[in-house]
Amino acid sequence: MRLDELAKSYGDKAHFFGIYIREAHADGEDQVIRNLDEGVIYSQPETEDERADVAAACMLRYNFSFPMLLDGMDNDAEEKYISWPDRLYIIGSDGKIAYQGGLGPFYFNVDEFDQEMATLING
Numbered sequence: 001m002r003l004d005e006l007a008k009s010y011g012d013k014a015h016f017f018g019i020y021i022r023e024a025h026a027d028g029e030d031q032v033i034r035n036l037d038e039g040v041i042y043s044q045p046e047t048e049d050e051r052a053d054v055a056a057a058c059m060l061r062y063n064f065s066f067p068m069l070l071d072g073m074d075n076d077a078e079e080k081y082i083s084w085p086d087r088l089y090i091i092g093s094d095g096k097i098a099y100q101g102g103l104g105p106f107y108f109n110v111d112e113f114d115q116e117m118a119t120l121i122n123g
Contacts, residue, residue: 002110006117007066013121014090016066020055021078024085048073088113090120 007016025035026044035041040061045051048070055068071077078084086108088101099116101109 004062004064004066006110006114007064010117010121011065014117018059018064018066018068019071019077019083020051020058020068021071021083022051022075023054046073090116092120 003016010016023029023042023044025031025041027041029044031041042054042057043050045054051070051073055070059068081087081089082103083089086104088099088108088110089097090099090113092098098120099113101107101113
């Protein structure tokens with residue numbers, strides 16, 4: 001996956017993290033053909049342990065080299081960052097948002113994210 005490639009290429013200059021929020025394609029909710037074809041269907045987690053299990057399955061499936069953090073069951077990170085179903089952010093060294101990507105899946109732009117990373121790192 002391209003995000004993992006970027007994490008490895010910027011690894012000595014930036015820390016990459018995924019934050020697993022509520023399941024975007026839970027059983028009985030919005031499904032995508034790829035998940036149906038591959039049998040990747042999970043119930044919406046109701047506990048932190050269940051959310052951690054689904055996040056771990058995601059990590060194993062995509063073999064990310066960066067850590068995956070969990071949003072709490074109150075969905076605090078998801079709500080504060082308006083991140084459902086997915087979104088890319090860069091947090092600057094000052095702790096402020098330096099880049100906010102478009103809301104996925106239609107505006108999830110890894111190339112734009114890469115360009116912003118390069119600009120921020122190279123000045």
